[in-house]
Amino acid sequence: MAAPFLVPAVAPLTPRTALEALAGPPQRFLASAWPWRSLAYLLTGIVPGSAFAAVLTPVRAMDGPAAVPVSLVVAAVLLTPVARFERWRLRYVDRQPVRGLPGGWWPGWREAGHTLVGLFALWWVDLLVAAAAIGGPAVLILSPVVQPIAPEGEATLAETFAGSAVGLLLVPVAAYTVSAWAGARAAMARAMLVPQEAEVREIARSRARLVDAFDAERRRIERDLHDGAQQRLVALSMKLGLAGLDLPPGSPAALRLDEARELAGQALEELRELIRGVHPQVLADRGLPAAVRDVAGRSPVPARADIALDRRLPERVEAAAYYVACEALANVAKHSGAGSCTVRGRLRGARLVLEVADDGRGGADPAGGTGLTGLADRVAAVGGTLTVDSPCGGPTTVRAEIPCER
Amino acid sequence: MRVVIAEDSVLLREGLVGLLERFGHEVVAAVGDAAALIAAVAEQDPDVVVADVRMPPGFSDEGLRAVLELRAARPSLAVLVLSQYVEQTYAAELLDQTRCPGGGGVGYLLKDRIGDVTQFAGAVTTVAGGGTVIDAEVVRQLLRGRRDPVARLSPREREVLALVAEGRSNAAIARALFVTEAAVAKHIASILAKLDLPPDADDHRRVLAVLAYLRAGV
Incomplete structure (x- = not known):
């Protein structure tokens, strides 16, 4: 009908x-x-x-x-x-x-x-x-x-x-x-x-709130893993070690126990890497310069960190900038073929400018991989911009500018 | 040896007490937060403190701060800091703020290392004896940050340098690399010469010199 x-x-x-x-x-x-x-x-x-x-x-x-x-x-x-x-x-x-x-x-x-x-x-x-x-x-x-x-x-x-x-x-x-x-x-x-700008502003605000909510959720996950699984794995590995003391060294049981301890150790290591990606403790405790210095210290391509800020930045700015530094350094290690790189960070007025520059072969295309697009999205969510300068033959500079006022 | 343990996870705290007692140390107090640690040290006057970096109430770095406070008040107190994460930032703070002539031993280890119970108990003894114990992971990061003149070292010399920086004695390095102590001594002399460091027979001073050298380049 x-x-x-x-x-x-x-x-x-x-x-x-x-x-x-x-x-x-x-x-x-x-x-x-x-x-x-x-x-x-x-x-x-x-x-x-x-x-x-x-x-x-x-x-x-x-x-x-x-x-x-x-x-x-x-x-x-x-x-x-x-x-x-x-x-x-x-x-x-x-x-x-x-x-x-x-x-x-x-x-x-x-x-x-x-x-x-x-x-x-x-x-x-x-x-x-x-x-x-x-x-x-x-x-x-x-x-x-x-x-x-x-x-x-x-x-x-x-x-x-x-x-x-x-x-x-x-x-x-x-x-x-x-x-x-x-x-x-x-x-x-x-x-x-x-007016329409007000609605756009409201959308931007709600996006920022979402980012904050995700950050809070990451902190909670990190905390739960730290207090739960990590401590239990350490305790497990310790108990295995103590049990090994009671066995004659070199016996088949002792060898198997050692293997089990090794596995627990690997699990701990993987868990640690995972947690570091979720929410690094040093970022919360000591702020961006220390956290970036530590990331640079772990980079397979020798990296120098030069971050000079006169104050702690809002949490979401720190998290976004840290994410940029990690991802950019990972890209340098994976794609650039660079021999060294530098992470520089400065406050220009009320904006944080973070630059990751390498001496590699260049040719990074934001449209090509999802990595740079993801970075740009992450930066945009806190109201910032990401620019990638990477001519063929290099060098590559990834630059993030993030506003720091509330 | 009289030990105070500060660790907020009950499971781990009791495990550590059992482990250290098994190796003949006397655990005089085992506490779960930074304030209790400071109180316990004041009361018990231990030889060595074993403390977790992250503890209540803030779950950030209360343990590390408490240890630094204790060391500032009593430089001869030996401290071994345990952490779920090895970060150069914390290692640097610990080494910088505990460096003074005649200061007690200092250690910074990943919690993972507890599983190797014999080595862990040895680390507690080393620190209590005034030595330095630095996690292999920290040393690896420090070595990675230096290109020259560390790059001029032979692979074997880099291995030896890493073990020296971790705070191992010549005998321990010889055991770890399956070589004689004499060979280790030769490697060390060569390393120190290449890095322009003064030769030093004293293990602890040598560790501090190597660590200071490595950290200066990062």
Whole structure:
């Protein structure tokens, strides 16, 4: 069976705005709270505008040179409370959260503009739409009561009841009218109050929060492995060693015990490498310079670490920079054929600049391997940039710049 | 020998107590955090302290800090620091802040080494006797950081140098490499000459000189 063609193919399950609700099945829309919410939105819109007009009436009556500055002062004083009110009432027709106002008396240009347009112009329209939508059907429905009936009046009783029926039919139309205008008005308010940069900033913030959450999770994993598996493996290896003391040296049992201890040792070593990749203890304890120095010390290609910072950096910056240093050094060892390399780190203003430079054959292509792309993503997640300079024939320089302010 | 053990994992702490007692050391206190370590040393006045780097309450490097504090107060106290990770940063701090004339022995070992119980007990004895014991992993990293003139050493000489830097005596090096002590002495003389280090008959001073040399180049 075909669906009724008036119903849009895709309707949001739970509408978040009046406009989304409008697009849904009519029976569901009319039975929902959305028409009432829309009406409440329009009616509350009338409040600040009429209040402003009421306050200005005595000012206009002053009729002197002071009138204009006084009305400007009144508008300025009303600006923040009205802006707050505008945001508050937006929730009637728009369930997506809108961030609160900045502190202080000045709410910002966008906010001020939106508020002034509301105060001077739009509230009239709100009033007209609400009045027409309620008034029209109401008068028609009440026509048997309010309409003078023949013989004194002009209409017959039947005509008044017909009018009443038309009025009833107009109620759903009114609901759509009110919701459409309220929805459009709210969409306009959202466009003005929540500029797109703010949404992009919010995305960036949420990405940074994700990175923080991952870092916290890494710390927890490291801690769990350290307190659990590592200690048990050390204890196991110690017990095996002690058991070996009771056996005659060189006996088959002693040899097998030694092999078991060897295996426990290898497991410990692998676990240690794993944990170092997850969250190095020295990074948390001593900060970036020490951690990078230790990584450079383990690098198969002789590496010099030259990191001079005058303070500890935010945790997520340290983690990202450490990751860059580790991955870049691993790349140097795997692909560059370099004889030596240097990791340099400096603070330039509020940005950390970290450079890993080698004397290898170059030709590293960020588009080719996943390693450099992963690095770039990791750096971008903390708001930084990664540049790779690697002409064929070398040398290669990987440079990360990461902002350090909170 | 009177030993104080500081290790927060109960399993390991009890294991260490058993191990050291098995080798005839007297464990006078076994504690689980840095504050208790400082209190135990004040109370027991041990010959040697064996401490984990990472301990409560912060689980970062409280153990190392406590050991450095104890050494600053009493330079003759021998200390052996155990760690789940070998990092040059910690080794450097330990060596820098415990270097003074007449200071007690110093050791820095991976916890993995405990499994070789005989060698571990030997390390405790060496440190208690004023010697230096440095984990082979630290030495490997130090050697890797130096290209010249360490690169001029023969492979055998590099092996010997690594063992010297770990704090082994001539006799121990001879045993490890299956050569005579005389051969070891010859290698060492050659190494010291190539590195421009003064010949020194004293094992401990020699270890410190070699370590200082290796670390200066990193």
